[in-house]
Amino acid sequence: MTPQFSAQAKQKLDALRQRYPSSQPVVLAALHLAQKEHGDLRDDVLRLVAETLELSYAHVYGVATFYTMFRRTAGGTNTLRVCTNISCMLRGAYDVLGAFEKQLGLRVGQANADFTLVEEECIAACANAPAVVCGTRYFLDVTPEQVAGIVAELKAEPHPESEVV
Amino acid sequence: MPADRNTRLVTRNFGNERARQIGSYEEAGGYQALRKALAMQPADIVAEVKASNLRGRGGAGFPTGVKWGFLPKGAPNVHLVCNADESEPGTCKDRELIYWDPHLLIEGMVMSAYALGAVHNYIYIRGEMMREVVVLERAVAEAYERGYLGANVLGSGFRCELTVHRGAGAYICGEETALLNSLEGKRGWPRLKPPFPAVKGLFGEPTIVNNVETLMNVPFIIADGGPRFAELGVGRSGGTRIVCVSGHVNKPGVYELPMTITFRQLIDEVCGGMWKGRAVKGVIPGGSSMPPLDADELDVPVEFDALMTDVRIKPVEVGRGTFFDMGGGKQLRTMAGSGGIVVFDEQTDVVALCWRIMAFYHHESCGQCTPCREGTGWLEKICKRMVDGQGRAGDIDLLASIAVGIAGNTICPLGEAAAWPMLGFLTKFRGDFEARLRRAQESHARPAPGAAAAVAGRPQ
Ligand SMILES: Cc1cc2nc3c(=O)[nH]c(=O)nc-3n(C[C@H](O)[C@H](O)[C@H](O)COP(=O)(O)O)c2cc1C
Ligand code: SF4
Ligand code: FES
Numbered sequence: 001m002t003p004q005f006s007a008q009a010k011q012k013l014d015a016l017r018q019r020y021p022s023s024q025p026v027v028l029a030a031l032h033l034a035q036k037e038h039g040d041l042r043d044d045v046l047r048l049v050a051e052t053l054e055l056s057y058a059h060v061y062g063v064a065t066f067y068t069m070f071r072r073t074a075g076g077t078n079t080l081r082v083c084t085n086i087s088c089m090l091r092g093a094y095d096v097l098g099a100f101e102k103q104l105g106l107r108v109g110q111a112n113a114d115f116t117l118v119e120e121e122c123i124a125a126c127a128n129a130p131a132v133v134c135g136t137r138y139f140l141d142v143t144p145e146q147v148a149g150i151v152a153e154l155k156a157e158p159h160p161e162s163e164v165v
Numbered sequence: 166m167p168a169d170r171n172t173r174l175v176t177r178n179f180g181n182e183r184a185r186q187i188g189s190y191e192e193a194g195g196y197q198a199l200r201k202a203l204a205m206q207p208a209d210i211v212a213e214v215k216a217s218n219l220r221g222r223g224g225a226g227f228p229t230g231v232k233w234g235f236l237p238k239g240a241p242n243v244h245l246v247c248n249a250d251e252s253e254p255g256t257c258k259d260r261e262l263i264y265w266d267p268h269l270l271i272e273g274m275v276m277s278a279y280a281l282g283a284v285h286n287y288i289y290i291r292g293e294m295m296r297e298v299v300v301l302e303r304a305v306a307e308a309y310e311r312g313y314l315g316a317n318v319l320g321s322g323f324r325c326e327l328t329v330h331r332g333a334g335a336y337i338c339g340e341e342t343a344l345l346n347s348l349e350g351k352r353g354w355p356r357l358k359p360p361f362p363a364v365k366g367l368f369g370e371p372t373i374v375n376n377v378e379t380l381m382n383v384p385f386i387i388a389d390g391g392p393r394f395a396e397l398g399v400g401r402s403g404g405t406r407i408v409c410v411s412g413h414v415n416k417p418g419v420y421e422l423p424m425t426i427t428f429r430q431l432i433d434e435v436c437g438g439m440w441k442g443r444a445v446k447g448v449i450p451g452g453s454s455m456p457p458l459d460a461d462e463l464d465v466p467v468e469f470d471a472l473m474t475d476v477r478i479k480p481v482e483v484g485r486g487t488f489f490d491m492g493g494g495k496q497l498r499t500m501a502g503s504g505g506i507v508v509f510d511e512q513t514d515v516v517a518l519c520w521r522i523m524a525f526y527h528h529e530s531c532g533q534c535t536p537c538r539e540g541t542g543w544l545e546k547i548c549k550r551m552v553d554g555q556g557r558a559g560d561i562d563l564l565a566s567i568a569v570g571i572a573g574n575t576i577c578p579l580g581e582a583a584a585w586p587m588l589g590f591l592t593k594f595r596g597d598f599e600a601r602l603r604r605a606q607e608s609h610a611r612p613a614p615g616a617a618a619a620v621a622g623r624p625q
Contacts, residue, residue: 019285019328021368024350028333032292055350066352068334069292081293085254086453087411087507089521121336121525122254122453123293126411126505127418136296164295 036162087126135159216391218403223376255505267304355577451502454582456589520548526583
């Protein structure tokens with residue numbers, strides 16, 4: 001079946017369209033919405049975005065593959081973004097990342113049903129390093145010992161990124 | 166009177182959970198400066214901002230009033246775009262500013278837009294800042310409801326539209342022309358300048374791009390006057406300075422402080438000294454793209470001009486005794502950048518730290534320019550082999566020559582953002598790099614890549 005946008009998403013895109021002189025600037029929002037409703041940005045989902053905004057498939061493909069938040073294959077409910085950039089590295093971020101890998105049984109970049117584990121660049125929480133973000137939820141001054149608790153919390157109460165679009 | 170350590174222009178609502186609601190913001194005097202601004206002539210607002218010595222807080226420290234003056238006179242379709250893409254490693258102020266005080270940003274934007282004659286305006290916010298997107302969208306909706314935004318702002322006849330535009334993960338979109346391309350729904354590729362955005366920016370129309378903190382200072386300038394703001398600062402830098410202190414201090418944090426505070430005072434008196442009783446090895450003064458200071462250079466203030474010109478800061482070398490030329494014989498010391506101050510202690514492996522910085526810029530290079538795309542990759546790779554104990558004779562000179570080959574030869578300043586710290590680390594901490602090489606040569610027969618995991622984290 002060819003993927004479609006929900007009525008709600010269509011409404012949201014129509015409203016956004018009014019904020020710009022053409023439909024092209026809506027493409028990031030449309031891709032966020034498409035990823036929310038279809039889980040990832042497979043070829044036919046990109047085609048849906050292109051048709052909805054009357055843009056070329058090539059353009060939409062080019063945009064979708066430039067930005068790191070868009071994914072072309074399925075991911076977990078939660079996207080755990082663990083910063084390992086300098087401020088976090090200086091305070092033990094790689095140990096935290098290692099603890100997440102162990103706890104989840106995933107390597108960086110891998111996903112299971114509940115989690116996608118991402119090694120993230122600076123997430124602008126450097127004064128509370130090491131920092132981890134999952135959707136709207138920040139985990140600050142994280143130690144490896146806290147990792148099991150964080151995973152349990154997010155399993156019980158997920159914070160999918162798609163909540164925000 | 167200059168600012169003191171208790172002066173709060175933009176961080177006064179930090180920690181106040183109610184401040185982000187429009188009712189509380191208004192009760193505390195919010196949007197009064199906007200009323201005052203709307204009764205002024207736009208040109209007079211620009212004049213106040215010029216008189217204030219407000220300098221851009223996004224990285225370059227460019228005088229805001231001067232930038233505003235670059236708009237062609239009488240241009241019909243002008244845009245104001247707020248750069249809320251904050252992602253320079255070590256920088257964490259804009260995210261907090263938005264979270265605690267979104268209406269101060271909106272108020273600053275509306276009055277700035279009025280001064281510039283800008284109708285369709287945007288806040289480009291980093292995609293990963295999801296909590297802040299929610300806060301900002303709610304605040305914008307409130308401002309529309311109360312008539313601070315919309316077809317006729319507070320009955321003044323001025324139309325001001327504001328749209329929160331969410332990014333999707335790309336550091337380069339903080340660079341203003343990449344940001345504009347991203348806002349137009351394209352890949353975030355920087356544009357060649359000129360033309361500058363003030364002449365040909367968003368949708369091909371004149372556009373002013375300003376940082377979050379920059380715009381949040383404008384309400385104060387209108388309320389208390391440009392000269393008062395100038396007086397809070399020093400020399401050509403008006404107002405306070407927000408610094409984001411991270412790394413090996415006892416109390417990392419986001420602090421609003423006088424421009425004149427020195428790094429040593431900042432570490433010892435504001436941040437509770439170094440952790441574990443250790444000594445400072447060095448400090449990155451303004452986000453990871455800025456050359457570091459060593460432990461002997463900490464008595465300079467955090468102010469913009471001081472970091473560029475203070476002779477107590479040794480100039481960056483390209484080789485022993487030869488200095489990096491910024492053009493016209495001007496030497497590169499360092500810059501105040503984004504206010505991201507990263508402090509590292511005496512036990513820090515600076516080669517690993519430098520590798521992590523190069524890995525970042527390599528990952529974030531947009532790939533348009535060969536020197537940046539390939540050069541950052543080589544800087545990362547060579548630093549990594551040094552970290553892994555597999556450095557080769559000549560690697561230090563090779564790093565320097567690659568960095569020199571990048572700087573000045575690219576479309577946007579991301580190239581310099583990698584080259585400058587590379588050269589800066591080699592200048593200030595050359596001994597650490599040499600020691601790494603010596604050790605690698607001594608243990609030539611038995612490379613130990615496992616050692617890298619212990620210092621840098623993970624083997625790749
Ligand atoms: C690679 C790169 C990344 C940048 N990232 C940001 C950023 O995240 N936020 C920001 O305000 N400015 C950033 N800048 C600076 C902007 O290009 C621009 O100078 C700034 O937003 C102008 O605002 P200001 O004059 O108020 O500082 C970046 C520049 C470069 C070269
Ligand atoms: S310098 Fe790097 S990031 Fe900037 S345009 Fe060139 S390749 Fe892209
Ligand atoms: S370096 Fe990790 S949040 Fe900034």
